[in-house]
Amino acid sequence: MFELTLQAIVSGLLVGGVYALMAAGLNLIFGVVRIINFAHGDLMMVAMYAVYWLFTLSGIDPYVAVLVVAPALFLLGVFLQRVVIRPIQGSSPLMIIFATVAVSLVLQNLALMLFQGDFRSVQTSYSIAVLDAGPVLVSVPRLIAFAASILLFAGLFLFLRYTYVGKALRAVAENRTVARLMGIRVERIYLLAFGLGSALAGIAGVLMMPFASAYPTVGTIYTLLAFVVVVLGGLGSMEGTVVAGLAVGLIETLTGTFISPAVKEIAYFGLFIVILLIRPQGFFGLGKGTEEVGLK
């Protein structure tokens, strides 16, 4: 029983790390640009295919591929913000939601057309490596994904807290009008936030590829999960995102293991509803009102 619990906790934390990383990118876009990006998981899907093709065609290791994939996804994010979002940014929030859903559909169907519905995986020497740590077993690529995700969070936290650009990002997240009055070039911050957010989705895709398969609709479930994590953790709060991501992973694995796999979704969506009711700004939200996402 002790071993089972310990293993469930470890497995839950490992999954949660990836959820948190997915959500970090969404949180930047959601918190700073204030748009609900339904294509977030599909950006991860694009990155997964990129890793797959780089590996299959030129033998580039998935972890090395991050050097190409992350910048490419950054540019894709900037492109989307500039070409799709900016022209309609002042219009109704619903319009923007439709636009991101359209981007999601375009990306999914492009993938379907180009690569069919097949499940694409990369096989590396470490794909199935397992670390035997006494009472628990730890998959090596999952551990790498977890560790990389925690490191990225630390970097992101420092960046947002101590650099000028990071402070500008936070300022825009808190109040874009005042930020503009203070001389921050809000349009540029939007481009940066969307680019960074996409790059983070890309890195999440890279880190998952050694143990997951790419297929056209792989992003859909992650988009949903990332939204849950962002709202639980609080808009604009990176600490909140880490805590919420790990919490969702833990809840999923523990309820799945000790109650039934059938209830694991019920458990974290249930928590999601409770948090929305009693603390809508999330665990670490920036205060009342920040949850409104410009929907008025």
Added chain:
Amino acid sequence: MKRAGTIAGVLILLLGALLLSPAALAQQEIRIGAIYPRSGSLALLGEESWRGAEIARQERNEAGGILGRQIVFVNADAPNVNAARSEAERLISQQGVQLLIGTYSSALSMAASEAAARRGVTFFELGAISDGITQRGYKTVFRTNPTASMFVAAQMAFLRDWMAPQMGKEPEQLRVAIAHEDSDYGTSVAENMRREAERLGLNLVSVQPYSSTSTDLSSVILRLRAASPDVIVAVSYAQDAILLQRQAHELGLRSKVVGTGGGHSLSSFYEALGDLAEGVFNVDFTQYEVNTAFTPGLEEFRERYRATFGEEPRSGHSLANYMGAHVLFDIIERSGGSLDPERIRASTLSYVVRPGQLATGWGVRFDETGQNVGATPLVTQWRGGKLVTVWPEQAAVMAPVLIE
């Protein structure tokens, strides 16, 4: 003299043309409606299924047809349930077709066969496996391929007759766990499994439903591991079959795995898992890595498929439809070329073939519900990247092994 000869020649040609006119030909041809999903999301294997029936038709026509009459397919595309129903009705009422075949998908088959049966028209299913198709009391609906519960029966018989002795256990000592995706497909198959395992006296230790869209199945694996099964029987789609196998390895669950068609038979299963796929069992329609002495005609079918469509068969679906169409042609021949439903039913119920004589190796013996109870799914195993037939012995190309 020369002119008279020319005129006579022209007259003979005209007379010949008259005899061969469409109206005259129509009396000679045997027309069969062929309903398959050939566009939309089911198109890949729907088309594959149709190709099998089409090859049987060409082959039979080249050999002189049925009692000298050529067979013609009136083809209809049914990408969804509504289309299946309306196309069946259209073929019957507007094209005057008296016999229908199809369909690959169980949902399509339910709709099309119902439309046919209500009009008293014969329907032969050659590839869909849902049990319900032949359980609605329709006298004119038949099926040549095995059902879902026959898949389960073959699987559980394999566990009792091969796996238990191999592990040095009595059947009641063999610890069996079921992991299934929780949609209608997985749930109904798993329910069959539970009943069959109990009937055969196997020791069922755990049943784990899960959502096939899950991103992580560690909780399923941990629960299975806690039950320490000897063998896990899985009903999975593509992505979850891969995830189960990978996470079982990551979490140190070393039980044997037996799949039920679906995700475990796809080439992407092996491509994603490599060595982790080695030794995984699966129950399925007859595949191409099989003992051809048990499946006479399989190699010829494969040759012909390549010649006709310019590629290798994509799955065993074409083979199953090929076998089914030939059985149907034999039955029509036995009723003297008549498509009268009463006569077709009588010759169907009296038509018997022993296993090992047709291209799928399946026997033929129809019961009162119209189901061919002689058809048996085969057990295959992933060996060196190929899904080879390992059981029963007469169909096997390799002996099954337990891979640690």
